[in-house]
Amino acid sequence: MIITRTPFRISFFGGGTDYPGWFREHGGAVLATTINKYCYITCRHLPPFFEHKHRIVYSQIENVRHNDEIQHPAVRAILNWAKVEKGVEIHHDGDLPARSGLGSSSAFTVGLLHALHGLNQKMANKDQLAHEAIHLEQNIIGENVGSQDQVSAAYGGFNRIEFHHNDSFEVSPVILPPHRQDELRDHLMLCFTGFSRIASEVAKSKIDNLKSREKELKLMHAMVDEALAILQDPQASIDLFGQLLDTSWQYKRSLSDRVSTPEIDSIYQAAMDAGAIGGKILGAGGGGFLLIFAKPERHAAIRERLNKLVHVPFDFDDSGSRVVLYQPNGL
Structure with a gap:
């Protein structure tokens, strides 16, 4: 076995x-x-x-x-x-x-x-x-x-x-100092939206749009190194990482009309209203888990605002x- x-x-x-x-x-x-x-x-x-x-x-x-x-x-x-x-x-x-x-x-x-x-x-x-x-x-x-x-x-x-x-x-x-990695993890929340989707179907809608979304994808590519620079700069506020997540999510939403839904948009806005700095739907989109970036002292308020969702604690x-x-x- x-x-x-x-x-x-x-x-x-x-x-x-x-x-x-x-x-x-x-x-x-x-x-x-x-x-x-x-x-x-x-x-x-x-x-x-x-x-x-x-x-x-x-x-x-x-x-x-x-x-x-x-x-x-x-x-x-x-x-x-x-x-x-x-x-x-x-x-x-x-x-x-x-x-x-x-x-x-x-x-x-x-x-x-x-x-x-x-x-x-x-x-x-x-x-x-x-x-x-x-x-x-x-x-x-x-x-x-x-x-x-x-x-x-x-x-x-x-x-x-x-x-x-x-x-x-x-x-x-x-490679990050342990305190910086802990700081990142402590700002993250993972919530299940309550509905799943067939990732391949959502992904196909994005693949079909690749050529028409060249500008957005190039910007999303550049954000990888921009995010790394934030994490590796000891003087940079970790909040900048969350703000970049929000920007990336807006670009990701534009790749296909199947990436987000009115329900997802409502959940995301509720998290932002409760103090989140940024976040995104994970994977292809259309449902599944929502990643939220917020100061640790705002997590309780966000959990209360999204009290109908399952919140999953995790570590790296x-x-x-x-x-x-x-x-x-x-x-």
């Missing part, structure tokens, strides 16, 4: 420039961190005593005889791509709901790939996991997704990730996808 633990992520700046349709021409960059909320994948070879060959347990339970009978698109694609012949049992558990803007789909893909490599008694490095997950999601499954989520899930940590024209990427850890994570149990022979 193999159990992997793969972190979810928060993307601060540069989202949208990680789509191949953009960075292959213009280059791209994001500033993102993983958090201490995880996707867990349990995987083992299934003994040949059952009518079914594979058993997949997530929000549904699938018992199937052939790979092509699997309804879960990522599991079906990964098992076919990996040429899995022996029966397997796969269990998925997540700390937070799927389709919520935290990179949960890519965390699942990376975690399952990591588990299958372990089941085959092979060690997969972070670069391999990220590249394989990107290939599977974009080319095999055919999702309208960028490339940042897979990299964050595989590598973990607080990183500036640069995407090059030739599909390669470069991961540069963000730097571990990336990990094998937390390795017993390939079931012993």
Whole structure:
């Protein structure tokens, strides 16, 4: 039995420039961190005593005889791509709901790939996991997704990730004094809007608009290094980071009319009225988690104003996808 633990992520700046349709021409960059909320994948070879060959347990339970009978698109694609012949049992558990803007789909893909490599008694490095997950999601499954989520899930940590024209990427850890990183974390709040969305559908609407939103995307790209400069300048007020988040959110909203909704706009404005400095909907948009940036002394008022939402405390994570149990022979 193999159990992997793969972190979810928060993307601060540069989202949208990680789509191949953009960075292959213009280059791209994001500033993102993983958090201490995880996707867990349990995987083992299934003994040949059952009518079914594979058993997949997530929000549904699938018992199937052939790979092509699997309804879960990522599991079906990964098992076919990996040429899995022996029966397997796969269990998925997540700390937070799927389709919520935290990179949960890519965390699942990376975690399952990591588990299958372990089941085959092979060690997969972070670069391999990220590249394989990107290939599977974009080319095999055919999702309208960028490339940042897979990299964050595989590598973990607080990183500036640069995407090059030739599909390669470069991961540069963000080095901050502990007190500055704590200051950033203490200004952040994570709230669930209460509704999820199909990220690929929202993303497609943005991809279709890439050429007409060139100015906005170039500005969003530039904000990655502007935000880094704020964090790394000991004299700079951390509030400037929050103000930049607000500016970035306004640009992100303009990429597609599906990124925000009247409900999201109302929630965001309520947070701002209660003292928030900035924020954004995480992921492709359309629902999921709202990240809020506010002075710690304003958090109670914001929670009270948004008392119908689920507020999720979190910390930063730097571990990336990990094998937390390795017993390939079931012993």
